[in-house]
Amino acid sequence: MRETIGILFMFAGVVFDAIGCVGLVRLPDLYNRLQASLKCVAMGTSMILFGTMIIAGFSAVGAKAFLCLIFILIISPTTEHALARASYIAGVKLWEGSIIDRLKQDSQNNGTGK
Amino acid sequence: MKKLILAFLSMVIWILLVWPFSSGDVDWHSIGIGVFASIIVGILFGNAFTDSPYKFFEIKRYFWLVYFVVVFVWSFLEASVDFAYRVLHPDLPIRPGIIKVKTKLKRKSGIAILANSIGFAPGAVSVEIVDGFLYIHMACIRYKDTDDATAVVVRRFERILARILE
Structure with a gap:
């Protein structure tokens, strides 16, 4: 029973990982691709680790899976923020279908001395 | 200590x-x-x-931490299912852009955790943080105005984090 639940979680995780990879190919610009790689891939990996935790129970493997889960949840949004900020500063353009860019508007206003 | x-x-x-x-x-x-x-x-x-x-010795902060974990996991699930729907939909229904939200949190650790949690809110990633304002990139924008977007994206994490950290 416990193994079945764990394997179901792992299967769902693999599906989310695959969707994240599809998103990486289909989406138009860097910022949207970052989101695909954060949301779906972090979800998939956490689900795989959670399935491992359920199967292994309170053992050495389960404790390590729990630690990895927490570190993934801390590290992946930090990395994503660092990449997004660095690429915005380096001048990577948004997709031309984007509807608003408040950061550009505000930095232009500051540049003209307002 | x-x-x-x-x-x-x-x-x-x-x-x-x-x-x-x-x-x-x-x-x-x-x-x-x-x-x-x-x-x-x-x-x-x-x-x-x-x-x-x-x-670290105030017990009620730990109860709010448990509540934060529940809200966080729910938001994470919502975000990834929402994004999987957008990726798999044939028309690719995205309206991306960068909007500006404001936060009331003062401590640096609070702002850092808030920015990280916004990374797991549906379709959002924080791009830049400038004294109390966060610029976030959203995959599907419904509210362009700062106050409306703040109410939707930031408020649910902010009020819990304020009780845990401040």
Whole structure:
């Protein structure tokens, strides 16, 4: 029973990982691709680790899976923020279908001395 | 005080890493090395750890932490299902852009955790943080105005984080 639940979680995780990879190919610009790689891939990996935790129970493997889960949840949004900020500063353009860019508007206003 | 708390936290991580309970009885050698290492960590890095250690002893903050974890996991699930729908839909229904939201949190650790949590809100990633304002990139924008977007994206994490950290 416990193994079945764990394997179901792992299967769902693999599906989310695959969707994240599809998103990486289909989406138009860097910022949207970052989101695909954060949301779906972090979800998939956490689900795989959670399935491992359920199967292994309170053992050495389960404790390590729990630690990895927490570190993934801390590290992946930090990395994503660092990449997004660095690429915005380096001048990577948004997709031309984007509807608003408040950061550009505000930095232009500051540049003209307002 | 700070050094003691940091030593305790590193001891917990050490025990989770080596897991000395697996062979029936407790492996005292591993625990001894862990105590030694966490005391060194506490002495070296205690001063850089936190500036208000008494907050670790207020019990009600831990209940809010549990509530935060529940909200966070729910938001994470919502975000990934939402994004999977957008990726798999044939028309690719995205309206991306960068909007501006404001936060009332003052402490740096609070703003950092808030920015990280926004990374797991549906379709959002924080791009830049400038004194109390966060610029976030959203995959599907419904509200362009700062106040509306703040109410939708930031508020649900912010009010809990304010109770945990401030």
